[in-house]
Amino acid sequence: MTDSQTAPHSFGSWSNDPVQTRNERFTSTSPDDFPAVSPALLDWRLTPLDRIAALVSGELDGSHAEVTLSNAEFAWLPMSDTLVGSAGLPEDKVSARAWASTTDALHISLSGDSAEPAILSRALIGTRAAHLVITVEPHAKRTIVINNRGLVNLAENVEIIVRDGAQATVVSLGEWDDESIHLASHFATVGRDAHLRHILVSLGGSVQRVNPNIVLNGTGSSTDAYGVYFADAGQHIEHRVFVHHEAAQTTSRVTYKGALHGSGAHTVWVGDVLIGPNATGTDSYEQNRNLVLSEGTRADSVPNLEIKTGDIAGAGHASATGRFDDEHLFYLRSRGIPEKEARRLVVLGFLVEIINAIGVADIEERLTAALENELDRIEESE
Amino acid sequence: MSTLEIRNLHVSIDTENGPKQILNGVSLTINSGETHAIMGPNGSGKSTLAYTIAGHPRYTVDSGEILLDGENVLEMSVDERARAGLFLAMQYPVEIPGVTVSNFLRTAKTAIEGQAPSLRTWIKDVKQAMGDLKMDSSFADRNVNEGFSGGEKKRHEIVQLELLKPKFAVLDETDSGLDVDALKIVSEGVNRVKDNTGLGVLLITHYTRILRYIRPDFVHVFVAGRIAEQGGAELADRLEDEGYDRYLDNA
Numbered sequence: 001m002t003d004s005q006t007a008p009h010s011f012g013s014w015s016n017d018p019v020q021t022r023n024e025r026f027t028s029t030s031p032d033d034f035p036a037v038s039p040a041l042l043d044w045r046l047t048p049l050d051r052i053a054a055l056v057s058g059e060l061d062g063s064h065a066e067v068t069l070s071n072a073e074f075a076w077l078p079m080s081d082t083l084v085g086s087a088g089l090p091e092d093k094v095s096a097r098a099w100a101s102t103t104d105a106l107h108i109s110l111s112g113d114s115a116e117p118a119i120l121s122r123a124l125i126g127t128r129a130a131h132l133v134i135t136v137e138p139h140a141k142r143t144i145v146i147n148n149r150g151l152v153n154l155a156e157n158v159e160i161i162v163r164d165g166a167q168a169t170v171v172s173l174g175e176w177d178d179e180s181i182h183l184a185s186h187f188a189t190v191g192r193d194a195h196l197r198h199i200l201v202s203l204g205g206s207v208q209r210v211n212p213n214i215v216l217n218g219t220g221s222s223t224d225a226y227g228v229y230f231a232d233a234g235q236h237i238e239h240r241v242f243v244h245h246e247a248a249q250t251t252s253r254v255t256y257k258g259a260l261h262g263s264g265a266h267t268v269w270v271g272d273v274l275i276g277p278n279a280t281g282t283d284s285y286e287q288n289r290n291l292v293l294s295e296g297t298r299a300d301s302v303p304n305l306e307i308k309t310g311d312i313a314g315a316g317h318a319s320a321t322g323r324f325d326d327e328h329l330f331y332l333r334s335r336g337i338p339e340k341e342a343r344r345l346v347v348l349g350f351l352v353e354i355i356n357a358i359g360v361a362d363i364e365e366r367l368t369a370a371l372e373n374e375l376d377r378i379e380e381s382e
Numbered sequence: 383m384s385t386l387e388i389r390n391l392h393v394s395i396d397t398e399n400g401p402k403q404i405l406n407g408v409s410l411t412i413n414s415g416e417t418h419a420i421m422g423p424n425g426s427g428k429s430t431l432a433y434t435i436a437g438h439p440r441y442t443v444d445s446g447e448i449l450l451d452g453e454n455v456l457e458m459s460v461d462e463r464a465r466a467g468l469f470l471a472m473q474y475p476v477e478i479p480g481v482t483v484s485n486f487l488r489t490a491k492t493a494i495e496g497q498a499p500s501l502r503t504w505i506k507d508v509k510q511a512m513g514d515l516k517m518d519s520s521f522a523d524r525n526v527n528e529g530f531s532g533g534e535k536k537r538h539e540i541v542q543l544e545l546l547k548p549k550f551a552v553l554d555e556t557d558s559g560l561d562v563d564a565l566k567i568v569s570e571g572v573n574r575v576k577d578n579t580g581l582g583v584l585l586i587t588h589y590t591r592i593l594r595y596i597r598p599d600f601v602h603v604f605v606a607g608r609i610a611e612q613g614g615a616e617l618a619d620r621l622e623d624e625g626y627d628r629y630l631d632n633a
Contacts, residue, residue: 291479291480322479324478324479324480326439327476328476328478330436330438330439330460331472331475331476331478331526332478332481332486332490333459333460333461333464334436334437334460334461334463334464334469334470334472335461335464335469335486335490335493335494335542335546336461336464336465336490336493336494336546337461337489337490337493338461338493339459339461341489341493342461345481345485345486345489346478346479346480346481347480349480349481349482349485350479350480350481351480
């Protein structure tokens with residue numbers, strides 16, 4: 001792309017912190033075990049802390065939310081249940097606060113082989129904490145879509161346990177109201193020969209920080225982790241993605257794409273891939289691409305690759321941020337394409353790869369419509 | 383039969399030191415099927431004429447007219463001009479992230495025709511046009527101009543010319559940076575479109591080399607933002623021998 005720049009890369013280290021291997025990061029379910037959230041901390045330094053204060057220090061309502069779920073069953077589990085925490089434990093204070101504030105975890109078990117996605121909606125209002133555990137049973141082939149809509153301050157943990165031989169698709173749709181704040185940690189484990197397709201869509205809200213941790217702990221397991229986001233004026237969207245190749249013969253593909261438009265639109269993507277000492281024969285590739293549509297935006301993009309074994313099939317990463325500028329618009333218009341359509345062509349063309357990965361036709365249509373709606377809002381604001 | 387008329391065109395651009403006059407009264411009439419070469423030294427305003435016809439926002443028309451079959455082109459937006467039948471093959475086509483060549487060509491064709499072309503004939507037409515310009519069909523899946531060599535970008539411009547079938551094409555230094563083989567391929571493409579559609583061509587060039595392959599009916603020598611001399615193809619031959627010095631001394 002023209003005007004593209006490559007973000008700083010670092011090999012073999014957790015960015016700015018060369019002594020710590022990524023999976024050795026401190027974990028605890030007790031918020032007091034973590035230092036105060038501050039811009040001095042590496043993993044908070046790019047987040048607008050003034051806007052997330054309610055979730056950093058206020059009281060969180062962790063009571064049961066009203067749940068609507070189709071094509072699957074749910075149950076409430078006490079946080080003491082052995083299933084809770086089996087996919088991962090909090091790595092930051094807000095995640096630990098959500099953990100400590102939640103009374104019961106919402107558990108959804110997916111089994112069988114069905115093309116019909118389970119669709120989850122929760123009525124979340126106020127300043128909330130939540131905990132969701134999704135188990136995809138051995139050899140099941142299932143998709144779950146988590147709808148996130150409305151006005152809320154939400155801190156939550158989502159555990160995804162993909163059992164041996166299962167093929168799971170988890171889609172988390174962040175279509176929040178403009179004022180919403182959503183801070184989430186996803187913890188996934190993927191069993192032997194199992195596959196997880198993990199798709200994050202971040203469109204609405206004031207701040208969305210959704211950090212997926214995916215551990216490929218079963219031999220022959222694999223993941224495709226996708227993210228698509230659109231930040232408009234004043235919006236902060238952050239994804240810190242961690243893929244841990246723990247077992248041998250594991251494969252990961254991480255592809256995040258985003259567009260930015262308007263003053264103060266800020267996106268952060270940090271992609272960490274760790275290939276552990278036992279993870280021989282692994283193959284990994286991670287990439288982040290950003291499309292900048294106006295002045296006044298900022299896209300941070302940092303890929304990190306840490307390799308602890310010499311015997312791998314492949315490992316690579318890429319990061320690029322390209323600008324869509326007036327000369328692009330002139331070129332397309334000089335071929336007869338009206339301005340509005342030209343912009344649409346570029347943005348949707350750029351993001352469609354991720355949308356098409358969802359594989360649920362009506363969700364894909366809804367998201368394309370949501371992206372077109374974002375573009376309409378741009379045109380109205382100009 | 384269509385006519386593109388440029389009447390007493392005065393054009394300026396904004397600079398740090400205020401507006402700067404580039405074109406000082408250019409008049410030119412091109413009919414369908416005619417090829418007019420605009421030649422001149424660097425900085426004489428050749429490309430300004432090209433971009434003004436296409437409607438680039440950098441250029442301000444201070445006075446004069448551009449008429450396409452009597453319609454006022456200067457009142458049209460950039461995309462309206464293209465839909466009215468004008469085409470600019472650019473000297474430096476930009477790379478557009480996120481838009482594949484196939485999607486771009488089809489969207490442009492649909493915009494110009496007012497309806498989507500039938501899929502079967504369209505795929506055949508695209509294949510044919512790319513084949514004629516010696517572009518591998520894999521280019522259809524690549525982003526517009528992204529990672530293309532200079533020559534591939536120029537050939538892609540002519541693929542668009544073949545598919546969009548405008549009434550008039552302005553070729554802005556399409557020959558620059560092309561080796562002889564690429565120059566032949568591009569020139570054959572332009573001649574083919576002329577033969578098939580009666581395209582009128584405004585061929586802007588610094589060098590006479592391309593005029594061996596695309597024979598001009600008229601040659602206009604641009605100096606300091608106006609036409610200093612006009613003639614037939616023989617004028618190009620004279621410029622080949624004498625260069626532009628004669629005009630610059632008088633300017």
